[in-house]
Amino acid sequence: MKVDLTVNGKDISADVEDRMLLVHFLRDVADLTATNVGCDTTSCGACTVLLDGESVKSCTVLAAQASGHEITTVEGLATNGEMHPVQRAFHQEHGLQCGFCTPGMVMAIVSLLKENPDPSEQQVRQGLEGNLCRCTGYHNIVRAALAAADEGKVSA
Amino acid sequence: MIPTPFTYKRAGSAAEALELVAEYGDDAKFLAGGHSLLPLMKLRLAAPEVIIDLSGLRDLSYVTDQGTYVAVGALTRHHDVEHSDVLARDVPLLAHAAGQVGDPQIRHRGTIGGSIAHADPASDLPAVLLALDATLVAQGSGGTREIPIGEFFQGLFETSLEPDELLTEIRVPKPASAGAWSFQKFSQRAIDWAIVGCAVQGGNVALVNMGGTPLRAAGVEAALADGAAPSDAAAHAAEGTSAADDIRATRAYREHLARVLVSRALTEASSRA
Numbered sequence: 320m321k322v323d324l325t326v327n328g329k330d331i332s333a334d335v336e337d338r339m340l341l342v343h344f345l346r347d348v349a350d351l352t353a354t355n356v357g358c359d360t361t362s363c364g365a366c367t368v369l370l371d372g373e374s375v376k377s378c379t380v381l382a383a384q385a386s387g388h389e390i391t392t393v394e395g396l397a398t399n400g401e402m403h404p405v406q407r408a409f410h411q412e413h414g415l416q417c418g419f420c421t422p423g424m425v426m427a428i429v430s431l432l433k434e435n436p437d438p439s440e441q442q443v444r445q446g447l448e449g450n451l452c453r454c455t456g457y458h459n460i461v462r463a464a465l466a467a468a469d470e471g472k473v474s475a
Numbered sequence: 476m477i478p479t480p481f482t483y484k485r486a487g488s489a490a491e492a493l494e495l496v497a498e499y500g501d502d503a504k505f506l507a508g509g510h511s512l513l514p515l516m517k518l519r520l521a522a523p524e525v526i527i528d529l530s531g532l533r534d535l536s537y538v539t540d541q542g543t544y545v546a547v548g549a550l551t552r553h554h555d556v557e558h559s560d561v562l563a564r565d566v567p568l569l570a571h572a573a574g575q576v577g578d579p580q581i582r583h584r585g586t587i588g589g590s591i592a593h594a595d596p597a598s599d600l601p602a603v604l605l606a607l608d609a610t611l612v613a614q615g616s617g618g619t620r621e622i623p624i625g626e627f628f629q630g631l632f633e634t635s636l637e638p639d640e641l642l643t644e645i646r647v648p649k650p651a652s653a654g655a656w657s658f659q660k661f662s663q664r665a666i667d668w669a670i671v672g673c674a675v676q677g678g679n680v681a682l683v684n685m686g687g688t689p690l691r692a693a694g695v696e697a698a699l700a701d702g703a704a705p706s707d708a709a710a711h712a713a714e715g716t717s718a719a720d721d722i723r724a725t726r727a728y729r730e731h732l733a734r735v736l737v738s739r740a741l742t743e744a745s746s747r748a
Contacts, residue, residue, distance in 0.1 A: 362666060374580045379514060381483065431579065448666055
């Protein structure tokens with residue numbers, strides 16, 4: 320079937336199998352491979368992207384369901400070569416070790432801060448319940464989320 | 476993992492969804508948020524030949540105050556149920572429990588109607604709506620009918636919906652004492668389904684994952700009606716249940732959890748009332 324998605328601001332139309340998952344569309348059709356397939360069972364959050372501005376797990380959305388909608392992946396966050404505040408905060412706070420969960424973590428935090436620009440540490444931890452890091456790196460990831468929120472307050 | 480091949484159809488209205496299901500019959504499944512059905516399809520535990528996507532039925536996403544009850548459109552996402560001002564005021568149990576389903580990403584996609592129609596006894600909202608004495612509205616080729624939630628769940632993943640019926644609305648009566656509620660959920664990891672859960676609203680007590688369907692804890696409710704203290708009433712929590720023995724917990728452990736969680740829920744509900 321033909322699907323029409325807007326991915327990181329760019330319109331992409333393609334003929335795909337009806338059963339194609341959004342994550343495979345992003346990686347194999349749009350050639351955006353930052354979004355990882357982790358558990359493939361809606362648990363780990365490595366495949367988190369934004370659908371119309373809200374975090375979703377792209378392993379559990381059909382490309383067909385996303386047709387007509389806007390998708391943002393981590394590749395679409397930077398503007399004019401400048402990192403998004405959440406990306407910058409991950410860099411500054413060393414919010415990653417192996418990096419596999421990072422694209423999903425960053426997108427989950429972008430969505431979280433959009434809904435709650437000034438979260439408590441507890442709210443960040445709960446807001447990331449759908450994202451697993453197996454390097455035990457949660458402390459710095461939470462610090463990065465809080466640092467990005469602080470930066471948002473300064474720039475707002 | 477990818478599902479077996481199927482044909483995808485997107486319905487633009489409830490009428491169109493019903494036409495499609497009439498055309499394809501038993502080979503078709505409705506897809507709401509897809510967060511119960513798609514995982515089953517990826518594991519090849521479900522293999523429908525036709526998927527009828529309901530996401531175009533935007534007019535079935537709403538929460539409205541209807542005086543004696545709150546009407547929730549079947550395609551209202553957990554995220555929107557969680558953040559509804561009407562529910563926060565009149566049915567806080569439902570708003571809170573919707574915020575306990577899965578994780579934020581899942582709540583951005585999953586819908587209340589999808590969760591109910593899927594009828595997984597380990598899901599939170601079926602038991603919550605059972606405790607709230609909700610009424611379900613279904614639309615079919617023969618018209619619209621109301622189904623009391625007590626008659627809705629027939630077995631594991633089985634409901635009294637006809638194959639050609641679409642769940643369209645959930646009507647939640649406003650509890651006399653909205654504040655007398657509690658929702659308890661015991662799980663091993665943050666986003667797991669409940670090993671056992673418990674929803675209390677006033678004197679109504681419902682259990683998550685203590686049988687093939689969500690259950691009302693009739694023994695507990697009878698003891699409460701007779702004036703028993705919460706801890707004494709909770710001793711009856713496992714009566715009439717048929718909890719599974721599986722890799723997550725033994726039946727005996729689930730029965731123990733039911734008694735503990737019902738006791739905690741009754742205590743919390745009475746302290747809030």
